[in-house]
Amino acid sequence: KVTGAADGQGLPGVNVTVPGTSNGAITDTKGNYTLSLSAGAKSVLFTFIGYEPQTITIGDKTVINVSLAATTKGLGEVVVVGYGVQTRRDVTGTIASVKGSDIKNIPVPDAAQAIQGRVSGVDIVRSDGAPGSTPSIRIRGTGTINNADPLIIIDGIPAGGLSDVNPNDIASMEILKDASSSAIYGTRAANGVVIITTKKGNYGEKLKTSVNLYRGVSNTVRYIPLLTAPELAMLKQERYTNDGVPVDAIWKDAYYSTQRTDWQRALLRSGDITNADVSLRGGNSSSNYLVSAGYYKENGIITNSYFQRYSVRINSEHKLGKRFKVGENMQLTYKKSSGPDTYSSQTGLIFSALRFNPAIPVHNPDGSYGSSKASNELGDINNPVYTAETTDTWIKNYRMLASVYGELEITDGLTLRGNFGFDGSMANQYSFAPKVLDQTRARDHAELFNRNETNNNQLSEVFLTYNKVFSQVHHITLTGGYSQQTFNGSWFRGDRWGYNDEALDQRVLSNGNDIHDATGNYYASNAIASGFVRGFYGYKDKYLLTVTFRADGSSRFAPDQRWGYFPAFSAGWRISDETFFKDNVKAISNLKITGGWGQLGNQNVADFQYLAPIDKDRRYNFGENPYTGVWNSRLANPDITWEKAEMTNISLEAGFLNNRLNTTITWFNKKTRDMLVPAPEMDLHGTSAIPDRNLGQLNNKGWELEASYQGGNDRFHYNISANASFIKNEVTKLYDPTSYIGSTPYGRQGQEISRTYVGQPLASYYGWKTDGIYQNDAQIKSDPNIKNDPNKDNIKPGDVIFVDTNGDGIINEKDRVNLGSPNPKMVYGIQASAGYKGFDLSLSFAGVSGVKLYNADKMQGMDPNYPYNMYADALNRWHGEGTSNSVPRMTLGNANQNNRVSDRFVENGNYFALKNASLGYTIPAKVWGRSGISDIHVYVAAQNLFILTKYSGLTPQLGYSTSTDGANGTRDGNRQRGVDVAAYPQARTFTFGATLNF
Amino acid sequence: CKSVLDVKPKGNYTTGNYWRNQSDAVDGVTGIYNVLLEEDYTGFNEFVFDNCSDDQVRGGDHDYDAAIEDYSYDASTYSVKVGWRWKYETINRANNVLIYVPKITDIDPAIKNRCLGEAHFFRAFAYWRLLLIYGEAPMVTEDDVVKSNYNKPKVSADQLRAQIETDLLAAADQLPESYGDGDKGRVSKGTAWGLLCKLYMNWEKLDKAIEVGNKVITNANYKLAPRYADNFSVATGNNSEMLLAVQTVDGSGYSDFITYHAPRNWNGWSFFYPTKGLVDEFEAGDPRKNICIMQPGDQVNIGTGIATYNAAASWTGYHYKKFCAWKPSGGLDYSLKTPLMRSADIYLLVAEAKIRLNGPGAGDAEIKAIRQRASATLPAVTNAGMKELMHERRVELCGENERQQDLLRWDKAKLVDIVALNAKPKLAYDGSVVTRGGAPRKFTRPKNYFFPMPQTEIDRSKGTLIQNPNY
Known part of the structure; x- marks a missing residue:
């Protein structure tokens, strides 16, 4: 029997193995086990996650009862690192771990959403709340003006696409935040690395079945008061x-x-969420397996917006003889979604x-x-x-993500592993736009387009690991290998215009009258080749050193700019293991200081910018016959290469009260250089894109604080943890000191809201300052702001007073200044959970502070120049002296441009939200008698139950505004953030559910 | 590892492996024509600038167009800035043709000449639009393209004119005189001569305008269409008179030009409303009035049937009928070509130059040709002076983006007082004043001869690009 040291209760699920043999067993629900021993077996090893492993010499014993001690939180845990695992004790980098159980049954399709507020240094930015919309993950600030998404590794394959993974399949998520831990991924690691490890079966484990079911409803959190x-x-x-x-x-x-x-209430409805998944896992002495299947469906709060996913996972591993293992991980997904x-x-x-x-x-x-x-x-x-x-549009995605690996133990401590991964996906997009003649934006014919895209990427890698402890004090781990990955794809698209019959079941390409378009091309061809090596040395587990080096080649760049070299190191000192400390400082149960430095790369930029492509333009006719024109869509930059990031960090972790209270404090400084930035050139090259140049520099530095406390006894236990990150983001170099990076203009008037300048955070708001409303003519006549302004005669009482920031007595473009930053100064979260008898409660809060939002929708909604309805706040307009000092008069005259981009629409964007709350009860096994059910957990949960904020828009949870109005018509990414364009708001969701274990 | 990384773009050419043969050259030239479809260029925005004139009122819901109409625009006004890049895109595409096509050997020499002529013409056309809107502008040469040198100061109006002249002379030399049916819509010698004539008028080189204008009006390839209405009809839009028209075809390469003109209740966006002043300018019995203008009570064939035009469809009670066409199946017929330059314009410019050089009566022949084509019953004009010439241009070319430029040219030549003209309100069909907010229209001389260059361009140039005076 195996029991827990703390409470003496039986521990189910403990791995019992005989080292050096394939012999093993798992304890049952009461902690009992039986094991038949072969001759020559000398000892038995007991291992269980969260507990210190124990080895017992067999001798002549026939009954071995052990009591396992719980590991002081985290220290005995194994964390997944690139190309291997490490015990938490030995980690010298900064790696955050989220267990699958922490995010289980949170009603979201994407694990990134579920970790919001749970990890210090990680900001989850969800731009809109449309079903299935994927959030952006920002690790230690936004590391570049370009693609700042981290590398996502799923079971060893750099694959991305978190929304394909059923969060209930996840065993753990590791977030590699610092240079030392992520440097082994070289050119793709500058924005951090997220490693997803899915659940697996255990050797010698009896078949276990687990079913998760939940269902919920969602509603909009608020409405905007309108006229x-x-x-x-x-x-x-x-x-x-x-x-x-x-x-x-x-x-x-x-x-x-x-x-x-009331058009808001006419448009927005109640949405719903349904999830059902089942997993089977188990194993015998030579094989283990996990098979799971899931279904998730979310209907959004706007008609015809939805996301659904079917997923299947098969993970298994097999021992062939004593020294060779083979295994596979496979994930099959089908998704269908539609979003307005x-x-x-x-x-x-x-x-x-x-x-x-x-x-x-x-x-x-x-x-x-x-x-x-x-x-x-x-x-x-x-x-x-x-x-x-x-609306009749959808996109279907099919994906297979699979890997096969083999691992050979060459000699004791030396293993060779080969890993072959395949990530194949297909997307099928459909959009039918009906003929419409009775709306203002008419279409005199129906249009259908269908687009198919296939992608496949193949990974081959092989690496050696040598792990040995010499003389019981020198612990060495060496890892080195080669990896290559190729990405290929193609797409085609057909459009037909004109449908004689628009019946739902006749909306296929073949029924359209005219072939309007039939196009296709290759898509995303590129390759990466790399060599990497990592060495770890630990002396008595007290002095720790990790050194990493990776050489990476990328086909994205010109042949002489392809290779990059990325070194990193980190070191740690466990002070609490020193005798002088142990003997003198009793209150502190664990004290460790770590620090590191390294260089990373970011190759996540457009392919082939070193060449100037010729693209096809639309059709043009001569003699009524169509011809296709071409144009030079981009100029070339032969020198283009990676962006580089250099990071330094120092952490201090301390445990108190026998490690019931754990705290960590980390300082980091991340400098991005060679950041690809647009040259600030006039449009004299026309509309061809100017290739970016490796000129920019950006700095993110800050602090991460974490604290957690676990308390209680075997009847009542609770955990509270909190984390906060303080990050200062500053652009330190662009093309030259006065140049800036613009953003896509907003709305009908093409108003420029965000600009990135040297010395400021990314994407700061840029516009005019205001100082109330002119109340009378005398005030206008005497206002020094406009004393030299040629436009003075056109300004009337009731117009906005703009501040002449440059002191020339004229209000014009030169008076624009920085109006605030959309990057939060602090991102924080609090998690609390408690259990009493069968009841469990968990709460997860997330918040941001020190952030400004730009209410662009309100800027338009308060502007009487538009022929539309307005915000109810327009009733507070100036209509005579003393009637208002905040909302200008109603006029079509735009001489004073009252509604230009100004601080009138910059709002405090701080919020504190209860992201997830769940209350459950476990109906114990005995209730179910011999039905085979071991337990049932039932619960009610809510998401976004409350959001405390002063922000006046639909939601303060804003991200990046994708606008198709602008001249560029493309996603602006990090160039614009926190600008409210009335995107699909995140909803409030209530769910109830049950988990059944057999 | 070398082989793994040896990935080359597939499915796209690059400047390094394109420009090999005749079809590459022809497609490259088609790319220049493509720009004509852009809404922010000749698909719509260039026509917004004529809202300054007394002929039309801005409609639609782009309130910033009001700033153009009442001269309150500034360097950030949308309409002022959006066309800039398309003019330079034209110049850039033309420059590429002029750099690469001369090196192509696998090409019929006649096609090669035509391609180079087309590139020269459209580069000139883009500079011409820059000249009219901004007065001065930077010039980008083939050499700048090769060296990626795009940070250039503006050059004077005369330098722009000289470049336009050089390009048009080259175009006139290289382009064919006319085309077979399969190439209708390409620019010809006549197109180049026509624009050259307009350039010389702008340049006050009246002698040269007459000389080059005569090459158009004496050449049978460019003779006036038999009927005025032929120019604004789907079936006959491409006729000898049509020196330059955007070749839109319904469902296949079209611009929204007619969407912007058609009434809103009849599938359009209703952006341009003719004024009473323009409508009253038509003489009694001039058939051009009913061809050009929709008036209250008009029975209009909107494709699916005959409908009655109602004054409520427009702030002035009028629309331009000449820029509307509907399909029998419903919806607008985008095969109606957008006229950018007609021989009739050149006839009247030659007449103007002759009158201004030689006095009243000198242009009678050209004016007569225009009036007789409009209607045999229109009374003959003899001894016509500038008054008669101005009348004829206003009605013949209404809505075709010529009026404000005519007024500016005449004001500079002291033939009209544009300040006084602008002080007069624009009127609706019932005589009421059409004002949609803002200050009364006030033209400031010389400030409003030109628009300011886009503020974003000034900002990005870091001092290289100097804003126009008075802005």
Whole structure:
């Protein structure tokens, strides 16, 4: 029997093995085990996660009862590192670990969402709440203006695509934050590394079945107060009257002063979430296996937005003889999703709901959809309910991620491992746009497009590991090998226009009248080849040293710029193991100091920028016959190469109260150089892209604090942990000291909101400062801000006072200044869990502080120049001296540009949210008698239960705004963050569920 | 490992392996024409600048277009900045053709000449639009492209004009005089001469304008279409008179030019409304009025049937009918070509130059040709002076983006007072004043002869690009 040292209770699931043989057993639910021994067996090894391993010499004993001591938190744990594992005690880098059990059954499809607030130094940025939208992971700040996503390794394959992994399949997530631990991934490690290890079976384990079921509902957290139809008509009339212009007749028409529709409530509905997954695992003495299957479906809070996933996983490992193991990990996924556009300020759905005229009905009496066609005064938006209900688009993804490995123990301590991975995926995208003549944005024919894309990447790697302890004090681990990975893909797309029959079951390409487009090409061809080596030396587990080196070649760059070399080292000193410490400092049970330095690379930039591609343009006709033009879509930069990051960090970890209380404090400094930045050139090259140049430098430095406490006894136990990260992000070099990196302009007027300047954080807001509202003519006449302004005569009482920051007495572009940073100064989280008898409670809070958001949607929603509905705040407008000092007058005259980008729309973006809360009860096995069920856990849970914030928009949880309005029409990534474009908001979700174990 | 990393782009050419043969050259030239479809260029935005004129009112819902109309624009105004890059894109595509096509040997010499002529023409056309809008602008040569040198100061208007002249002379030399049916829509010698004539008028070189304009109007390849309406009809848009038109084809390479013009309730976006002043300019019995203008009560064939035009469709009660066409199956017919330059324009420029050089009556022949083509019953004009010439240009070319440029040219020549003209309000069909907010229109001389260069360009140039005076 195996028992826990703390409470004397039997421990189920403990691995009992005879070293050097394939003999083994697993303890049952009461901690009992039996083991038949072969002759010559000398000792038995007891291992169990979370407990100190113990070896007992057999001698002539027939009954061996052991009592295992729980490891002081984390120290005995094994953590997964690149190309191997390490015990937590020996780690000299900074690696955060999240156990699968911590994120189990959180109702999200993507594990990254589930770890928000749980790991210091990691900021999870979710740009929108559309079902299946994937968050961005930012480790130790945003490391580059370009792609700053970390490398994601799934069971040894650099693969990405976290949303393909059922979070309930995850055994652990390791986040490699510092240079020393991530340097073994060289050119892909500059933004950190996330290693996902999925669950596996155990040798000698009886078949176990586990079923997870949950279901939930979701709703929008809030609505924006908007004008009602009578209020809107009143303000429109006031606008014309202020301008001395006859009021457009439509605003005196009673029809348009009658409130009919609250478009937010018409568009947003209640969504739902369903999850069901089952896993089987077990093994005998020579094989183990895990088979799991999952189904996840989320219907979003906008009609026709959804995400569903079917996933299957098969992991197994087999011993062939004493020294050779083979194994495989395989993941099959099918996903289907549909999400509306909520970023565009032409057609974005939530934008449309916030702007569409409230006097227009969802449906006219004749059943047709209400529309804004009656007048230009109503704007050019289509009925958002019409758009949502007629949306017929989806994307299907199929993916197989598989690896096969073999491991040969050459001699004691020396193993050779070969790893072959295949990641194949297919995406099929479909979009049918019906013919529409009764909306303002009409389409005189239906359009269908279908796009197929296939990708495959292949990984081959082989490496040797030598692990030995000499003279019981010198611990050496050496790892070295070669790895190569190739990426290939292709796509094709067909478009047909004109459908005589638009019935749902006739919407296929073949039924379209005209082939509008049929295109295809190769996609994403590139390759990486690398050699790597890592050495670890530990003396008495007290003095620790890790040295890493990787050489990486990437096909993305010109032949003479391809290879990069990335060294790193780190060292640790366990002070608490020193005699002088042990003898004198009793209060501190663990004290370890570690530090490291290293260089990393980022090759995650567009392929082949060293060449100038010729691309096809659209069709043009001569003699009514179509021809296809070409253009030079990008200029060339033959010198382009990796971005490099250099990181230094120092950590101090301390345990108190016999390691019930653990704390860690880390300081880090990460310098990015050779950052690819756009040259600040005029558009004299036309629309061809200018290749970026390796000129920029960026610095992220800060502190990470972690503390956790576990308390209680065997009846009542609880854990509280908290973490906080303070990060200062600063661009230290661009093309030259005064140049900047712009961002995609927002909205119809192409307003530039974010700029990145040297000496400032990435993507700071850039615009004018304001100082209230002009109340009367005398104030305008005497205002020094505009004393030399040629526009002075056009400024009227009720206009905004802009601040003349450069002191020339003229308000113009030169007065724009930094208006704040979207990068939080502090990201923090608190987790608490408690168990009492069968009850369990867990809470996870996440928050950010020191962050500013730019409410671009409000900037448009308060601007009377647009022909749309406005925010209710417009009622607080200036309409006579003393009536308002914050909201300008209603006017179409734009001489003062009252609604230009200014501090009026910069808001405090701090929030503190209860991201996940769950209360459960475990119905013990005895209730179920002999049904075979070992236990059932039932629970209720909520996500985003509350969000404390002063921010006035739909949600303060904003990320990167993808706009298709701008001249570039592409994702802006890190160039713009925290700008509220009324993207799909994150919902509040309530779920109930059950886990059944057999 | 070398072999693993030896990945080359597939499926795309690069400048290193393109420009090998005739089809590469022809596709490269088609790329230059492609730009004409852009909304921010001749697909729409270039026409916004004529909202300054007394002929039309800005409609639509781009409130920033109001800033153009009432001269309150600044260097950040959307319409002022968006066309800039497309003009330089044209120049860039043309420069590439001029760099690489001369080296191609696997090509019919006639096609090679045509390609080079087309590139010269469109480079000139882009500089011409830069000249009209901004007055001065940077010049990018083939050598700059080879050296990736794109940080250039602006050059004077005369330097721009000299470059345009050089390019147009080369184009006129290299381009064919006319095309077979399969190549309709390409620029010809006549197109180059026509633009050269417009350049000389802008340059106050009236002699040269007459000389080169005569090459157009005396050449049967460029004769006026039999009927005025032929120029604005899907079936006959590509005729001898059409020196340059954007070759849009419904469903296959089209621009939104007519969407911007058509009434909103009839599938358009309603951006341009003719004024009462323009409509009243038509003489009684001039058939061009009904061809050009939609008026309240008009019965209009909107494809799926006949509908009645209602004054509520427009702030002025009018739309440009000449830029609308519908399909019988519903929706706009995008096969209606966008006219950018017609021989009729050149006739009237030659007449203007003759009148200004030799006095009233000198341009009677050209004016007569235009009026007789419009209608045999229009009374003959004799001894026509600038007044008659101005009238004829206004009605013949209404909506075709010529009016404001005419007024600017005449103001500079002291033939009209553009400040006084702009002080007059624009009127709707019922005589009411059309104002949609903002200050009353006030033209400031010489500031408003040109628009400011985009602020973003000034910023990025770091002092290389100097803003126009008065901005």
